[in-house]
Amino acid sequence: MxxxxxxxxxxxxxxxxxxxxxxxxxxxxxxxxxxxxxxxxxxxxxxxxxxxxxxxxxxxxxxxxxxxxxxxxxxxxxxxxxxxxxxxxxxxxxxxxxxxxxxxxxxxxxxxxxxxYNTEPYDKGPFYHGTRADLKVGDLLVAGRNSNYNCELKMNHIYFTSNINGAGLAAALAKGEGRERVYVVEPTGTFENDPNVTDKKFPGNLTCSYRSQYPLRIVGEKTDWVKQTPKEVNQWRKKLANNKGEIIN
The missing domain is CATH 1.25.40.10 (Tetratricopeptide repeat domain)
Incomplete structure (x- = not known):
């Protein structure tokens, strides 16, 4: 893909x-x-x-x-x-x-x-999750954590993508002091297109962004994504801060 x-x-x-x-x-x-x-x-x-x-x-x-x-x-x-x-x-x-x-x-x-057209995701992966958390192969990523974009919101889903650079951006924007990490993950249950980006600014789900209520199992880690510059990360933070849209949880 x-x-x-x-x-x-x-x-x-x-x-x-x-x-x-x-x-x-x-x-x-x-x-x-x-x-x-x-x-x-x-x-x-x-x-x-x-x-x-x-x-x-x-x-x-x-x-x-x-x-x-x-x-x-x-x-x-x-x-x-x-x-x-x-x-x-x-x-x-x-x-x-x-x-x-x-x-x-x-x-x-x-x-x-x-x-x-079947709107269910057809994507076979590989899938990635960006974070600053220090995790290891076999660990499970689960829903229920606070949103990176609204600290008062507890997320009902865990998010992931098949776009490695998208996962890298998520890692750069993640809360915490740890280094940016992109983990290779496997969904343990069904998943759906992320409604926060699907059919919003662009048609369909071009960013290959997904979410699941089931845990994601970590099966590896990647280091070869295109990293954002500090200036670009700040621009993304400002964009997110100015975003008045409600998070679909």
Missing amino acids: SNKFDPKNKIIRLCMLGMGMEEQGNSEEASEVFLQAWNEAINDFERFIAAYHVAKYKKDISERLKWMETSLQYAIKSKDDSVKSAFPTIYLSISKCYEELGDYNKAKTNYELSNS
């Missing part, structure tokens, strides 16, 4: 910048940034993400439909496993466009296509 979602990726950063502009009410500037992302995208994965964001903020329904179908075309071509999680969202968006245009047959077809 390839994990192409990288917050440092130029196209993803442009889309994040555009979303920030849109949230501040600067729609025209945001549209220009999304088009810049589209024009500078160099592979199918980047084109899928850029086209999706161009589409999402189009006021004209026919234009939105054209761009959303373009996003779907590149999502299919990308053959990236993580993109499969975005298909239900894209087909549903296409269905709504056809509905608004009065083409109820095509709306129904795309709605059925959206529902035909």
Whole structure:
């Protein structure tokens, strides 16, 4: 499985910048940034993400439909496993466009296509968990600890990912004084897409983030992830501190 979602990726950063502009009410500037992302995208994965964001903020329904179908075309071509999680969202968006245009047959077809995709995680791993805790192979990571992002919240799930750099970022942001650690973990029970990131800023679960109410068993440790600079970690901390969204627990 390839994990192409990288917050440092130029196209993803442009889309994040555009979303920030849109949230501040600067729609025209945001549209220009999304088009810049589209024009500078160099592979199918980047084109899928850029086209999706161009589409999402189009006021004209026919234009939105054209761009959303373009996003779907590149999502299919990308053959990236993580993109499969975005298909239900894209087909549903296409269905709504056809509905608004009065083409109820095509709306129904795309709605059925959206529902035909199994939203259960298909990911086979390997999986990782980032923390500062000093643990050993065989130890179990369990739910019920306080959130790294809201110290008053006791988490009902344990979180993990198949994106090693995402786990590395979680380790950098974790509470505690220990060194950043990324453990290889095995879920001991069923798990689901993390609703805190799935279908939020990006379609589907491109960050390959999951959660489970069952423990995770540590089976190893990795040291070869891309580490964030102190400046980048501080930027992420500020972003999280300013995030007014409620944690879905």
